[in-house]
Amino acid sequence: MLNALLLMKQELAVVAIIFILLILKLGKDRSNVTFLNIVNTLLLLNVVAGFFWNSEGVLFNEMFRTNPLMILEKNILSLGTLIISMQSYSWLKTHKHVPEFYILLLSTLLGMFFMISGGNLLMFYLGLELSTIPLAAVANFDLTKRQSSEAAMKLIISSAFSSGLLLFGMSMLYGTTGTLIFSQLPAALNGSDLQIFAFVLLMAGFAFKISVVPFHLWTADVYEGAPVAVTSYLSVISKGAVLFVFVSVLYTVFKPLAGAWYNMLFLLSLLTIIIGNLFALRQDNFKRFLAFSSIAQVGFILIGISGSSQLGSTSVIYFVLIYIFSNLAAFGVVILVSAITGKESISDYKGFYKTNPVLAWILTIALFSLAGVPPTAGFFGKFFLLMAGAAKANWMLITIAALNMVISFYYYLRVVKAIFMDKNEQPIERVAMPLMPRLALYVCIIGIIATGLVSYVYDYIHSLTAPF
Amino acid sequence: MSLVEIIFWFLSGLALISAIMVLLSKNPVHSVLWLIAVFFAISGHYILLNAQFLAIVNLIVYAGAIMVLFLFVIMLMNQNAETEPRSKSTWIKLAGAIAGGCLLIVVVAAVRDSENLIQNIGGKAYAKTAVTTHGEIGLIENLGRVLFTQYVVPFEISSVLFLSAMVGAVVIGKKD
Numbered sequence: 001m002l003n004a005l006l007l008m009k010q011e012l013a014v015v016a017i018i019f020i021l022l023i024l025k026l027g028k029d030r031s032n033v034t035f036l037n038i039v040n041t042l043l044l045l046n047v048v049a050g051f052f053w054n055s056e057g058v059l060f061n062e063m064f065r066t067n068p069l070m071i072l073e074k075n076i077l078s079l080g081t082l083i084i085s086m087q088s089y090s091w092l093k094t095h096k097h098v099p100e101f102y103i104l105l106l107s108t109l110l111g112m113f114f115m116i117s118g119g120n121l122l123m124f125y126l127g128l129e130l131s132t133i134p135l136a137a138v139a140n141f142d143l144t145k146r147q148s149s150e151a152a153m154k155l156i157i158s159s160a161f162s163s164g165l166l167l168f169g170m171s172m173l174y175g176t177t178g179t180l181i182f183s184q185l186p187a188a189l190n191g192s193d194l195q196i197f198a199f200v201l202l203m204a205g206f207a208f209k210i211s212v213v214p215f216h217l218w219t220a221d222v223y224e225g226a227p228v229a230v231t232s233y234l235s236v237i238s239k240g241a242v243l244f245v246f247v248s249v250l251y252t253v254f255k256p257l258a259g260a261w262y263n264m265l266f267l268l269s270l271l272t273i274i275i276g277n278l279f280a281l282r283q284d285n286f287k288r289f290l291a292f293s294s295i296a297q298v299g300f301i302l303i304g305i306s307g308s309s310q311l312g313s314t315s316v317i318y319f320v321l322i323y324i325f326s327n328l329a330a331f332g333v334v335i336l337v338s339a340i341t342g343k344e345s346i347s348d349y350k351g352f353y354k355t356n357p358v359l360a361w362i363l364t365i366a367l368f369s370l371a372g373v374p375p376t377a378g379f380f381g382k383f384f385l386l387m388a389g390a391a392k393a394n395w396m397l398i399t400i401a402a403l404n405m406v407i408s409f410y411y412y413l414r415v416v417k418a419i420f421m422d423k424n425e426q427p428i429e430r431v432a433m434p435l436m437p438r439l440a441l442y443v444c445i446i447g448i449i450a451t452g453l454v455s456y457v458y459d460y461i462h463s464l465t466a467p468f
Numbered sequence: 469m470s471l472v473e474i475i476f477w478f479l480s481g482l483a484l485i486s487a488i489m490v491l492l493s494k495n496p497v498h499s500v501l502w503l504i505a506v507f508f509a510i511s512g513h514y515i516l517l518n519a520q521f522l523a524i525v526n527l528i529v530y531a532g533a534i535m536v537l538f539l540f541v542i543m544l545m546n547q548n549a550e551t552e553p554r555s556k557s558t559w560i561k562l563a564g565a566i567a568g569g570c571l572l573i574v575v576v577a578a579v580r581d582s583e584n585l586i587q588n589i590g591g592k593a594y595a596k597t598a599v600t601t602h603g604e605i606g607l608i609e610n611l612g613r614v615l616f617t618q619y620v621v622p623f624e625i626s627s628v629l630f631l632s633a634m635v636g637a638v639v640i641g642k643k644d
Contacts, residue, residue: 111629
């Protein structure tokens with residue numbers, strides 16, 4: 001009994017936090033500041049507790065399974081959620097529905113945990129739904145803005161469509177194999193045409209969620225309309241969770257179809273990198289810019305996955321960790337600036353260094369890491385991804401990816417130039433940093449530098465991943 | 469031709485004709501009514517498969533609740549021929565038809581292919597598609613038992629999903 005509870009410790013912890021929030025909401029009125037302090041403390045406890053009492057096992061007819069790698073992935077997501085929660089302090093301080101915001105956000109986190117741990121396509125599907133439907137409600141949390149409602153509408157329609165594709169694929173897969181259980185599926189896959197077709201549909205469902213290029217059309221609009229905190233959650237946490245599952249499903253369940261998915265990944269990653277980069281070149285809204293940059297980053301991740309080796313899965317998890325730190329550092333600055341001044345376009349950031357030197361440096365380091373400039377972790381992450389992809393000796397793919405890194409340098413450094421060199425008559429005024437956002441930003445910066453330089457992180461992930 | 473086969477063909481024909489009429493009707497309210505006919509035909513199929521629970525739920529939820537919602541929305545939005553967007557060019561229609569047709573060919577070919585893959589191993593025929601071993605899984609009693617034993621975790625998680633969806637809807641819908 002105790003063992004079973006320990007296996008589900010992270011899920012139980014999140015549920016417990018949701019319950020505590022519910023009781024706090026029902027109790028006497030508290031100011032937002034006390035409430036936010038309580039929530040952030042609870043989330044911090046959640047992250048810390050995630051590192052203890054690790055165990056491995058299977059529960060409920062293989063509906064739920066866990067191992068140290070999954071625990072690590074969940075810890076990464078919990079950490080990201082804590083950072084976002086701390087960064088959105090200034091925005092939430094004046095918001096009317098803070099408890100609901102956290103209840104919805106944490107139920108999506110719960111969904112992601114179940115999705116990562118699911119050992120059955122049904123569990124995976126439910127986890128995925130639980131991690132997207134409440135997010136659409138959260139995307140509407142700028143209740144007075146029309147754009148925010150538009151974002152929520154687009155998110156829910158596109159996610160419903162992708163769920164439809166996913167379910168169609170799953171039902172065909174069930175029709176041809178007679179099982180939904182991950183551990184039994186590989187033996188039942190024989191590569192018949194119907195199975196390949198089902199797999200294509202599943203792949204399309206995944207591609208929607210991580211916004212790979214032919215399926216990316218919702219991304220920029222949703223990112224632009226949603227509140228910045230929600231945008232950062234969407235682009236980092238929910239994408240990261242789906243990527244974790246994507247790698248493990250491709251590498252274990254669909255291993256018999258490896259020949260088929262290599263070709264798909266090859267095509268998708270080329271399209272994603274090129275189109276993501278070219279569209280990022282001409283964006284002026286910071287959120288749209290980061291949306292297209294995140295599409296391009298996913299393209300690089302797909303190259304890593306296509307390597308189909310242990311190095312592939314290690315480098316993907318490593319890169320997602322780095323991506324969380326660097327993207328959250330960038331978003332953290334945007335959240336602060338947007339909450340206080342309401343300015344969200346890149347041209348507003350001209351002369352930002354003159355008024356906010358600390359924030360300017362944090363944003364610069366984050367952008368360097370996203371671009372992959374050597375001392376930051378982003379360089380190591382992309383390097384390992386391309387290394388993993390190069391194992392297939394498909395030099396055309398690697399060359400095009402490397403050329404695209406040069407393009408990406410141009411648009412990331414364009415922002416840096418605007419911050420440091422461009423003159424502006426009315427620069428953004430000095431933005432005050434409350435304690436919590438400041439701490440969160442410092443954690444991100446330490447993460448950006450340390451994850452790349454401390455080789456223990458990479459070695460630890462590598463020791464947990466399974467050989468292909 | 470047995471009675472079951474006759475009913476099967478009748479229901480299939482009804483479902484297809486109604487589905488085509490959903491698309492062809494100019495009046496959206498007529499489309500919705502035809503859609504209800506589709507759901508009735510599909511519920512008939514479920515009963516043929518001995519899935520009584522699914523048949524009833526399909527009627528109550530889809531033909532009942534969801535269709536009423538559809539009708540409400542259509543009436544509130546006051547859709548008619550004048551408000552329809554007229555921007556669809558012939559090329560887009562052609563491209564859509566070709567893409568849809570290709571998808572249909574691929575699906576049909578894939579299904580046909582797996583039908584031909586019945587293997588003969590040791591004197592027994594093994595299908596490449598899964599075969600249901602017994603026809604009583606769709607009865608309410610059996611479904612309930614499976615739902616609360618084997619599939620209890622997904623069942624409970626779906627309740628969390630509904631709860632969070634409700635919280636979201638209330639927050640968005642609140643006036644103040």
